Structure formats: C-alpha cells, structure tokens
Amino acid sequence: MKKALTIILKYIIAIVALIFLAGLVVRIRPVKGNLRVPFDSRFNFSELYDTADLFDSTQEKELRKEIIACSEELEMNIIVYINDVYRSDEEVEDFTANYYDRCAGEEYTDGVIMYIDISSNAYDYLSCSGKAGIIYGGKIEDIFDYYAAKRPSSQYAPDPEKFCETVTHFCNAMRKFNDNYEQADFAYEKDEENGIYFFNYKGKFYVTDYSAPGSRRIRLECIFILGLVLYTILYLSIKKKYKFKDKTNPSIYVANGQTNFKEKSDTFIRVYTTKHKIESSSSGGGHRSGGGHSGGHVGGGRHF
Amino acid sequence: MIKEMMGLDAAEYKCPNCNADLKFDPTTQKLTCEYCMSSFTVEYIKSVCAKAENSITAAEQQAASDFEEHTSLFHCASCGADIMCDDQQTALFCYYCHNPVILAGKLTGEYKPDKVIGFKLTKEVATDKFKDWIRQRMFVPSGFKSQQQLEKITGLYVPFWVADCDIDADYCAMGKKIRTWTSGSYRYTETKEYRVVRKADVFTKGIPADGESKIDDQLMEAIEPFDYKELKDFSMSYLSGFFADKYDVDKAGVFPHIRDRAQKASRNVISASVTGYDAVIPSVNQHNILNTNWQYMMLPVWFMSYKYKDKVYEFAINGQTGKLAGTPPLDVRKLKLFCGGISAAVSVVLGLLFGGFLL
Numbered sequence: 001m002k003k004a005l006t007i008i009l010k011y012i013i014a015i016v017a018l019i020f021l022a023g024l025v026v027r028i029r030p031v032k033g034n035l036r037v038p039f040d041s042r043f044n045f046s047e048l049y050d051t052a053d054l055f056d057s058t059q060e061k062e063l064r065k066e067i068i069a070c071s072e073e074l075e076m077n078i079i080v081y082i083n084d085v086y087r088s089d090e091e092v093e094d095f096t097a098n099y100y101d102r103c104a105g106e107e108y109t110d111g112v113i114m115y116i117d118i119s120s121n122a123y124d125y126l127s128c129s130g131k132a133g134i135i136y137g138g139k140i141e142d143i144f145d146y147y148a149a150k151r152p153s154s155q156y157a158p159d160p161e162k163f164c165e166t167v168t169h170f171c172n173a174m175r176k177f178n179d180n181y182e183q184a185d186f187a188y189e190k191d192e193e194n195g196i197y198f199f200n201y202k203g204k205f206y207v208t209d210y211s212a213p214g215s216r217r218i219r220l221e222c223i224f225i226l227g228l229v230l231y232t233i234l235y236l237s238i239k240k241k242y243k244f245k246d247k248t249n250p251s252i253y254v255a256n257g258q259t260n261f262k263e264k265s266d267t268f269i270r271v272y273t274t275k276h277k278i279e280s281s282s283s284g285g286g287h288r289s290g291g292g293h294s295g296g297h298v299g300g301g302r303h304f
Numbered sequence: 305m306i307k308e309m310m311g312l313d314a315a316e317y318k319c320p321n322c323n324a325d326l327k328f329d330p331t332t333q334k335l336t337c338e339y340c341m342s343s344f345t346v347e348y349i350k351s352v353c354a355k356a357e358n359s360i361t362a363a364e365q366q367a368a369s370d371f372e373e374h375t376s377l378f379h380c381a382s383c384g385a386d387i388m389c390d391d392q393q394t395a396l397f398c399y400y401c402h403n404p405v406i407l408a409g410k411l412t413g414e415y416k417p418d419k420v421i422g423f424k425l426t427k428e429v430a431t432d433k434f435k436d437w438i439r440q441r442m443f444v445p446s447g448f449k450s451q452q453q454l455e456k457i458t459g460l461y462v463p464f465w466v467a468d469c470d471i472d473a474d475y476c477a478m479g480k481k482i483r484t485w486t487s488g489s490y491r492y493t494e495t496k497e498y499r500v501v502r503k504a505d506v507f508t509k510g511i512p513a514d515g516e517s518k519i520d521d522q523l524m525e526a527i528e529p530f531d532y533k534e535l536k537d538f539s540m541s542y543l544s545g546f547f548a549d550k551y552d553v554d555k556a557g558v559f560p561h562i563r564d565r566a567q568k569a570s571r572n573v574i575s576a577s578v579t580g581y582d583a584v585i586p587s588v589n590q591h592n593i594l595n596t597n598w599q600y601m602m603l604p605v606w607f608m609s610y611k612y613k614d615k616v617y618e619f620a621i622n623g624q625t626g627k628l629a630g631t632p633p634l635d636v637r638k639l640k641l642f643c644g645g646i647s648a649a650v651s652v653v654l655g656l657l658f659g660g661f662l663l
Binding site for chain 1 (some may be wrong): 443448495499502503506522600654
C-alpha cells in the first residue's frame, strides 16, 4: 500500500514537472506572424447601422455618440447592427463576421460587431475580431447573460426606447468585460473554421495563423504525458520479463493408460427453450452545416 | 466397532501418504492424518500394512554402511546449508551463498538416497547455456555476467522426494449444451442439461519435490521433468566431482506440495474427459489420494545463485536434459535509463513534429 502510494506520488510529481517543462519549452520559440491590425484613427469605423429603422434620429445620434465613446475608451471598433430581416442562425453568423470585415475594409482589425435581431427569429450574435477575440472570445456566454438583462423579448413588438437601453447596456458590457480581462500568456481563442489564433503573449495581442503558445503548450503536455505513458509501458513490459514464470504442468506425471474410469456417464436430464424479442435499433440525427465567413472571428449568439 | 477401534493403538499405523501417525476419528469412523488431512477406512489401512515389507536385505544394509563411511558433511555457518560430498573431495564454498563451509562430520544412513540420475551435461555446456540465456537479458547487473560469476556454477545433486500417487477421483457436474437460432423477431435459446459423472482411479508416477528448503520449489519445478528411465541405484561414485545437498524437508513436509500437484493432474484427466459441452458446472470435484509410494533420490542440477541488493537470485539447469530456469536480477537503474532515453527521444521527435517547432 505504502509502495503504491509512493509510486502514485512520484507520477504526480512527474506530471507536474512535465507540465512545467512544457511551459518552459514553449517560451524558447518566439511568437511570429502577427496578422492583427491595431486600432488607430485609420481603422476607426465604429457605427450604428439601424437597417430596421427602429430608432428616430435623436435616438440614433445619442447611441452613435455612446458607441464611439465606448470605442475610443476600449481602443477597438464597435459596430451595432439592428436587423429585422429573417436569417437563419448560420446565415447570421456568416453575415455578421463578413459585414464587420466589409466595414473595416481589412481583416483582423480590433473590434466587435453586435447583431441585434428584432425579427421574430431574434437571434442576437456577437462577433469579435483582433484583440477583441482574446478579450471577449472566452466570455461570450457571460456577456450574453449580462446583456440579456436589458434585452427585450421577441414576443413583444420592438420598443425603440427599450432597445436604446439595450445598446447602451451592450456598450457597458463591453466596458465591464474589458475591465475584467486578465492577461495570461497561455490563454488563447481559436477561429476553428479558419485556423486563426487570438492570444495575448507577454502583454501584446496577437492574431496569427501560426499556433498560439497556449495551444503548443497543450500539445507539448500531451506529448510529454505520452512519453511518460511510453516510459511506463516499456518499464513494466521489460520488468515483466525479469519475473519467474516457468511452470511444469503436472499432467505429464499421469501414468499413461493406467487411468481406470469406474463410472463415466453423461445422462440427459432436461431441455428447455427461452425466447427473447430482438430489439430493433434505429438511429437518426441531423447535421449542422454553415457557410464560410471571412477569417479571424470568434463569436457566439443567443435567441431572445 | 467403536470400542474395538478405541482400544487400538492407532499410532502404530502410519499415513500411507506422508508417513505421519494416524489417529482414529470416532465421528467419521476413519483413521485420519492430522498432518496431511488424509482419511482412510480401517480395513484399507490394515490391507496396506499387510502388504508392507519390513525386511531389509543384506545388500541394502551394505549400501547404507558404505554411505555412512564415505560421505563428508560440510556445514555453511552463514546460510545453514548442509553439503555433502564423497570423502575424496572437500567443499570449500557454499553453493548457495558462496561463503566458506566447515567440515561437520559424517552422515547417517537415513540420508542415503535410494536412486540417482547422473549428470549428463558438462559444466562447459551448462555455462554456454547460461551465457545464451543471459545474452537475451540486457538489464541484469554487470556482475551477473562476469567470468567470476560463471565460475560459481556448481554441479549439485539435489535431494528429491519422488512420489507415485493412487488417486480416487469423484466428479459430478451439470453439463449444458446450448443452441440458439432466430425466428421472426425472436431469438430462441435451447438448453439441454446433462448429469455428468466421472469416477476414476488415477495414477500419477514420479511427481518430484525437492527436500531442500533453501532452493526455491518453483525453480526446481521449472526444470522438470527428469527422465526416470535413467534412474540408477545410488552409489557413492556418482558424487565424485559434484556436491550433494542433504535434505532438510522430510516426506511429510513435501506432501502438501505433492498432493496439490497430483490433484491438479487428476483434475486435468477428468476435465479432459468432459467434452462437448458449452458450460460445465461441477457440484462434486474430489480427488482423494489413497496411497503414496515414495522414493528418495538425488537428481542432477547445475546451480548458481547471485546475491544482489540483499536478495538471492537462483538459476538452475537440469543436469540431465539441459532445461534451464531462473530469475534474472534486474538492474533497475539501467532499465530506467533505457526507458527514459527511449521516451525522451520519442517525445523530442513528436515535439518537433507536432509541438509547433517546425511550423
């Protein structure tokens, strides 16, 4: 028991050491290939697009002012798109990312686009680009939880006043989650479809199609753990060969032809039959497909 | 009957299996051996005793006398081994622990073996076999492969108790033959049950058990079998150039081991006769040893031991057939380095390929 505990403890220490080593090894290789286009006056295109004509001009003006103020404060573009045309969820996701990049005229700029859907489908979607990918990418659900407090339900006719509050509240959400962001060298977000990584390494935001230090660390940890498993398998399999295992079957000592069966009978007793219904199994399911959108976005949405 | 048996001095009767005293058990009305747990009817024991020959021939008396006069016993003060050899040679070192031994005197006739199988394998052949065996094992300590160690291979006559057992096998089981088929949306299973009975007299011949407590039983079992066709009456000439061990475990001591092996052999015989069933559930599976005939013999073994980290590792070669067995010592440090090296190399290659270093 004590020996087993010692072995378990050694393995725990080895795993911790390997995880630490993986972190060290990752730091050896410099980060390269930053595609990110940082926020500056050239790439400042924050805007409110009210395609549903929900707000009057005064409301629009106020909201635009709020969006730009928030954008300058957070040093990233903020686009709010109000929609009343039906689109499927997949279409919303593709449209949002593409619309943002069309406004920017370039990929990988710092910013977010909030698609607020006042149609009956009401699928709101937040897409993040550039440094926003790492700040908000892992918090989309939390952001929507916060945002939902001021987001009117699609069951009622859209009330412009309430949606003004929604947009303002969204800007506050951006501020709040930006303030709460904690930099971590090995944290990263990934646009799975396009293989784009978002991360903040040593205080600098990166958007790259090379692997992120965090993803490389995970891969290295897996490789090191695989090495440990290989070590264990090798060690045990070789050690097993150093155990004594030969044995002679005592049947060789039975005197040939001298076994005398005094009774050797196989008497039939009974027969019975059981039956079971064969359960037919059917499988079904569906699949989800989505069209392509421009690269370098992470995001998420929710129905209201 | 009970009174008659109670009056009988049951201790006069010896257990046919292990030679211990038998006692009458009033509950079962049988003579039982408290040592090996065998039990016999009074009639059976009386018939066995009637057949026993008590006379010793003059030739046998002469052989015992020669044995007493021409054997020397050496004692190892370190591990307690008793080594015997003929009076023409002197044992200097213990075959087991390699410490010096001292002359301890002569042996009495009771240690004279009945039979012996002479060595057929020379020391050179035994050494070559050992070298071949060790070549396949990379991780033994360097000292285990050294010339000095090879020179420690000792030709040793190991004392064996060899038993022939008469076994009464009683087996009863439920045998099942199962057939399945599908009809419509149902799967049918037909089970035919049979009462399987086997009662047999099984004889085992020549199950050996070494009478030396120091040598691992499993090791000696692993180099079996010996070819008993080459058994000869014991003569002092066989000891010339070799050493022999004095037994320190008597018949009663080895009987449990013999009984287990004999019963296992008997069970195998019975199992082999029960065929054609998909499932067999035994309800009775008894294999009682009714009688055991013993022989005390010396069997040839090339023996080597190696002490590594306070543990003795034994290695043996059947001196007649050349079959070898042993537990190789493991140099854990060497093994860890090897496994660590391989794992590290694989990890580096995988790290370069998939860890993002070549991208």
